[in-house]
Amino acid sequence: xxxxxxxxxxxxxxxxxxxxxxxxxxxxxxxxxxxxxxxxxxxxxxxxxxxxxxxxxxxxxxxxxxxxxxxxxxxxxxxxxxxxxxxxxxxxxxxxxxxxxxxxxxxxxxxxxxxxxxxxxxxxxxxxxxxxxxxxxxxxxxxxxxxxxxxxxxxxxxxxxxxxxxxxxxxxxxxxxxxxxxxxxxxxxxxxxxxxxxxxxxxxxxxxxxxxxxxxxxxxxxxxxxxxxxxxxxxxxxxxxxxxxxxxxxxxxxxxxxxxxxxxxxxxxxxxxxxxxxxxxxxxxxxxxxxxxxxxxxxxxxxxxxxxxxxxxxx
Amino acid sequence: xxxxxxxxxxxxxxxxxxxxxxxxxxxxxxxxxxxxxxxxxxxxxxxxxxxxxxxxxxxxxxxxxxxxxxxxxxxxxxxxxxxxxxxxxxxxxxxxxxxxxxxxxxxxxxxxxxxxxxxxxxxxxxxxxxxxxxxxxxxxxxxxxxxxxxxxxxxxxxxxxxxxxxxxxxxxxxxxxxxxxxxxxxxxxxxxxxxxxxxxxxxxxxxxxxxxxxxxxxxxxxxxxxxxxxxxxxxxxxxxxxxxxxxxxxxxxxxxxxxxxxxxxxxxxxxxxxxxxxxxxxxxxxxxxxxxxxxxxxxxxxxxxxxxxxxxxxxxxxxxxxxxxxxxxxxxxxxxxxxxxxxxxxxxxxxxxxxxxxxxxxxxxxxxxxxxxxxxxxxxxxxxxxxxxxxxxxxxxxxxxxxxxxxxxxxxxxxxxxxxxxxxxxxxxxxxxxxxxxxxxxxxxxxxxxxxxxxxxxxxxxxxxxxxxxxxxxxxxxxxxxxxxxxxxxxxxxxxxxxxxxxxxxxxxxxxxxxxxxxxxxxxxxxxxxxxxxxxxxxxxxxxxxxxxxxxxxxxxxxxxxxxxxxxxxxxxxxxxxxxxxxxxxxxxx
Numbered sequence: 001x002x003x004x005x006x007x008x009x010x011x012x013x014x015x016x017x018x019x020x021x022x023x024x025x026x027x028x029x030x031x032x033x034x035x036x037x038x039x040x041x042x043x044x045x046x047x048x049x050x051x052x053x054x055x056x057x058x059x060x061x062x063x064x065x066x067x068x069x070x071x072x073x074x075x076x077x078x079x080x081x082x083x084x085x086x087x088x089x090x091x092x093x094x095x096x097x098x099x100x101x102x103x104x105x106x107x108x109x110x111x112x113x114x115x116x117x118x119x120x121x122x123x124x125x126x127x128x129x130x131x132x133x134x135x136x137x138x139x140x141x142x143x144x145x146x147x148x149x150x151x152x153x154x155x156x157x158x159x160x161x162x163x164x165x166x167x168x169x170x171x172x173x174x175x176x177x178x179x180x181x182x183x184x185x186x187x188x189x190x191x192x193x194x195x196x197x198x199x200x201x202x203x204x205x206x207x208x209x210x211x212x213x214x215x216x217x218x219x220x221x222x223x224x225x226x227x228x229x230x231x232x233x234x235x236x237x238x239x240x241x242x243x244x245x246x247x248x249x250x251x252x253x254x255x256x257x258x259x260x261x262x263x264x265x266x267x268x269x270x271x272x273x274x275x276x277x278x279x280x281x282x283x284x285x286x287x288x289x290x291x292x293x294x295x296x297x298x299x300x301x302x303x304x305x306x307x308x309x310x311x312x313x314x315x
Numbered sequence: 316x317x318x319x320x321x322x323x324x325x326x327x328x329x330x331x332x333x334x335x336x337x338x339x340x341x342x343x344x345x346x347x348x349x350x351x352x353x354x355x356x357x358x359x360x361x362x363x364x365x366x367x368x369x370x371x372x373x374x375x376x377x378x379x380x381x382x383x384x385x386x387x388x389x390x391x392x393x394x395x396x397x398x399x400x401x402x403x404x405x406x407x408x409x410x411x412x413x414x415x416x417x418x419x420x421x422x423x424x425x426x427x428x429x430x431x432x433x434x435x436x437x438x439x440x441x442x443x444x445x446x447x448x449x450x451x452x453x454x455x456x457x458x459x460x461x462x463x464x465x466x467x468x469x470x471x472x473x474x475x476x477x478x479x480x481x482x483x484x485x486x487x488x489x490x491x492x493x494x495x496x497x498x499x500x501x502x503x504x505x506x507x508x509x510x511x512x513x514x515x516x517x518x519x520x521x522x523x524x525x526x527x528x529x530x531x532x533x534x535x536x537x538x539x540x541x542x543x544x545x546x547x548x549x550x551x552x553x554x555x556x557x558x559x560x561x562x563x564x565x566x567x568x569x570x571x572x573x574x575x576x577x578x579x580x581x582x583x584x585x586x587x588x589x590x591x592x593x594x595x596x597x598x599x600x601x602x603x604x605x606x607x608x609x610x611x612x613x614x615x616x617x618x619x620x621x622x623x624x625x626x627x628x629x630x631x632x633x634x635x636x637x638x639x640x641x642x643x644x645x646x647x648x649x650x651x652x653x654x655x656x657x658x659x660x661x662x663x664x665x666x667x668x669x670x671x672x673x674x675x676x677x678x679x680x681x682x683x684x685x686x687x688x689x690x691x692x693x694x695x696x697x698x699x700x701x702x703x704x705x706x707x708x709x710x711x712x713x714x715x716x717x718x719x720x721x722x723x724x725x726x727x728x729x730x731x732x733x734x735x736x737x738x739x740x741x742x743x744x745x746x747x748x749x750x751x752x753x754x755x756x757x758x759x760x761x762x763x764x765x766x767x768x769x770x771x772x773x774x775x776x777x778x779x780x781x782x783x784x785x786x787x788x789x790x791x792x793x794x795x796x797x798x799x800x801x802x803x804x805x806x807x808x809x810x811x812x813x814x815x816x817x818x819x820x821x822x823x824x825x826x827x828x829x830x831x832x833x834x835x836x837x838x839x840x841x842x843x844x845x846x847x848x849x850x851x852x853x854x855x856x857x858x859x860x861x862x863x864x865x866x867x868x869x870x871x872x873x874x875x876x877x878x879x880x881x882x883x884x885x886x887x888x889x890x891x892x893x894x895x896x897x898x899x900x901x902x903x904x905x
Contacts, residue, residue: 125382210381212425219377220439221412230438234429310429310474 008302012295019291020073023284024066073288079281081274088285091270096252096289098168099259099266103251105186107244110193115237117194118201119228122209122236133198140195149188149261156184166263185262189255193247200243204236211235238308245301252297253290330355330530331376331498335389336399338371338380344387346371349556351549353498358524358531360541360562362577363551364779365750369534372551373500375399376532377415378407394497413443416496416529418487418520420503426475426483433471436490443494458489462519480643481512485519492523499524502534509643509806510851517544536779538577539854542566550574566854578854580784588816588832589794589801591635595669597767597800598631598654598687603663605649605824623649625824626663626888631768636794636801638811638832640847641821647804648692650821651770654802655689685714688761692773694753698745704731704756705741711763730759733796735789751782755789762793768800775810787813807851812836817896820844825888827879830897840899842878877902 036049053059057068072079078088121133140148157165163180171178208214209232217231218224256268263269267286274282331353338346346368353359363369374380376391378398391398393415401407411417419425427435436455440446446454452471459467462485475483484504491499501520505513521544524531535541541548548565550558550573558571569575591597605624624646631637641647652658654665656672665672667683675683688711691697698707708727712718718726728738734755745753754774761769771790775783791814794801805811811818811832818835820828820843828841839845879888879900887903 212419212421213427215374215379216417216419216425217427218379219411219415219417221408221410221442222438223408223442226438230430231427235427308429311476 004306005299005303008299012299015295016291020070020288021066023287023291024069027280027284028062028065069284078285078288081282082279083274083277083282088281091282092267092285092289095265095267095270096293098170098264099255099268100252101171102182102185102189102258102264102266103248103255105182106189107193107248107251109186110190110197111244113190114194114197114201115233115240117198118240119205119233119236121198121202122205122232123224123228125206125209130202133202137195137198140191141199145188145192146257146261148191149185149258152184152188153261168262168264185258185264188262189251189258196247197240197243200240201236204239205232208232208236234308238305241301241305241308245298248301249294249297252293328355329353330394331532332392333372333376333389334392336372336375336386336391337388338368338375338384339387340384344554345384346375346554349389349551351556351559353530353532355497355530356525356528357547358521358533358545360538360545360548361532361534361551362536362538362541362548364536364781366553367551368554369551370502373417373502373532373534376498376500377411377417379411409443412439412496413494414497416491416494416499418484418491418499418501418504420506423480423483423507425487428475431472431474432478432486436471436486436493439490439494454493455489458493459486461492461523462486462489463515464489480508481516484508484512484516488516488520488523492520492527492529495527496529499529499531500534501531503536504533505540506536510808511642511806511846513540514850538566538780542854550577577781580781586812586832587791587814588812589634589636589791589814590816591632591800593632596630597633597635597668598802599664599666600627600629600650600654601664601666603627603650603653603665604661605646605653605658606661623824624653627819627821627824627826628663629819629826629829631800631802633767634798634800635817636803636815638815638818639802639804639821640806640808640811640818642806642847644823645821646824647806647821648772649824651689651772651802651804654770655687656684657689685764686767688764688766688769690754690757690761690769690771690774693777694750694757695745695777697757698753700745702744703741704736704743704745704748707745707756708741708759708763711760715764726763727759730763731756733793734759734762735785749782750778751785754778754782754786758786758789758793762797762799765797766799768802770802770804772804773806774803776805776807783810790814808836808847809851820847825879825900826890826898827900828898829890831895834895834897840876840893840897842880 050059057065060068076089078092080087081091084091117133121130124130153165156163163184165184168181169177171182205228214227214231217227222231253267255266256272258264259266259269260272267290270282271286271290273279274286329352331351333349333351336346336349336351337344349372351359351361351372361369361372371380371384374384375386376393376398378401380386386399390400393410396406396410398407398410426432433452433455436458437448437451440451440454444451455471456467459470464470464482464485470486475486478486488504499520504520505516508516517540520531523529531544533541533545538548542562545562548558548560548562549556550565550571552571552573558565558569558574560570565574566578569578603624604622604626607621607623608619627646627650629637629639629650639647639650649658653660667686670679670683672680672683705724705727708730709723712723712726727741731738731740736752736755736759740748740752740756745756748756754777758774774790775786778786787810790801793799794814801814803811803815808818815832817831818829819826820835820841822843827843828835828839835844836848839848876891876899879886879902889901889903890898891901892898
């Protein structure tokens, strides 16, 4: 186990190196002069520009610039935002905490619903229960998630007036109020994930239910509940877990649409804003941070995987 | 032992009664009008080909028919419980495991891969008994010892994939017999195992059943295998029970045609060895080594090397059928694969018609390799499910640019006919064919280019006994017509005896004995060969009809040889010629 984790961490190093190179080149390839951008965009004075470039290190050859940037990144300094002057590292962490709260809550509630729903649908294969679950998931899958978010806002925010529609209050400031701001975005995200994962879980369980060891578990006289929970679930969950990993990494990297619909100050919104505002230090930092989130989430999912598939544990 | 069987047979009322049972899926009956009785402590063999409905009867006794199936008529009564009309689902559930145990065919798929062995053994005990955790653990350990597994304490914390098929099946038996059921349903318990392991597992199962007075319903397609264990035999054909009777009577004087057919298949006919032409061998393998390397940490710090084949040399003459025999894991299939370059060699040479395949040009090598074709074990996975039969067979001609489309189609039609299939089967997909038909397709694909050498890797071991006999007959017939040489790889000595003139017995990657078939069966010298021979059961024709051949060979004459034992892999190995090409592996003195 220890070696498995260590190996995965070692394998992440080249991934980061490549990501860093790509981010650096892409941003340098963008049209526009960062120095000009920093000075407000309409400076004619060549010497001021020159000074700004020197200050930013832009007069150095590209490889040197890259190494200088890497050195800063390694020492934990991601620079400051051009627009607000905030420290990029602190800004990212602040925004990420919002995204992470929403996404993790949504994912946990999705799994709590989807796993039993998928198992039950498979167990009652071709009965009314199964059909009902399948129809509901298809219905949800065919609705765009931003539209569902908007409808939730209209219904619970505007018409019923039960929940706030705009903004965000951190749960650490005011727990009760913070929760009310989270309910709608979490529900909206969770609904999409429930639909996908119920279907994954159902398909996986159907396959496992036909396996000999399930018949064998029944032949031991085990109650259905135990057969489903101990023999079907751990085997059927593995493919769903892969999906969870992919979805989780994607959402943590910024649920941009949901964050925009619910005006949440999350990572996705930060990314969108920094692109519009040509806020290069924030953009660079955010992209690097997102890469790190991806690598870490996948590592965690792989470790979780080994709990469900003992064959993975050896390799 | 005969006396013991007789006395057990007479005891008590039936524990299981099946009356006029019909099992149907939708409107289609797969089992019709079956009557069976099983007494306390009796072993009854239920024999039939795949699709005969024998497994469905086993499932119905547990009330666990697959989805869509139901016992549409008749009744099953077990120890006072009406299985087909239970008072509650709970009544059936409590019988399962505690009173009726089930062992499945596939030890690879009947254990849950995500649960530790111990946990899988304990859970049923917890449910059906009031024993404490420590007592349950003790019982499980005791049971694992009884199925002759070493160091059972260590086994409990391991997962199924860490064990071989034979070990898993023994674990399975331990976990089922631990609850001391009154009835054991063993559904093809050893079909997936090779002969030596099969014998061990069935012996263990019989011992445990006899010790506990458990009745056994032994379901199998192989009469010869079950004949050794069962007091009575019931024969199923396509859903009907065609014959029931004491094993000895059924073997000696079968009443029904189908039973005779099954018996004929189990005898496999008279051996018809195919000797090759003298002179330079068609293929010679010299000092072949194949290693498998398990990668270590990060793939950097070396790894463990597993020697699958260690210095094997063999020759195949033009038109000769040569057998390569050994248990699973002996390296026999690896040799076949290495000859075809499907597995990289760690050392040694493959010489085809005097040309070392490694030394000639790539083009020449390719041209020579086209003269070698392979038939694989599993006809279900060796045919591409998305290609029509005609295209599969035609692929064998792909390299031959001189043929026109019409000629190719004609060749495919002819080939299908000569393997005993209809020409219009070319339009079908593999899933529409039975196992035997698929294997015929695989043979047609190999033969269509008229190769000099066929490497047949266990071509019949995935098939029912009756089909095995047919495919072997087909091989013999085609060999006569086409005159190809053949390397026939199998774990069953009696199958290779059918058509091979010379045999190589392989164990742990080394040749243990090499001789003409006649010499090997006449005077098997190496202990390993003798073990293989006694493991696979055989029916013999005696004065009173068929009976089970004596399985224990007479003692080997004491020749004073110190035989090489493959379990001591580091001992010095030497192949010694006894004359006439009969070679045996001895332990070399330093």
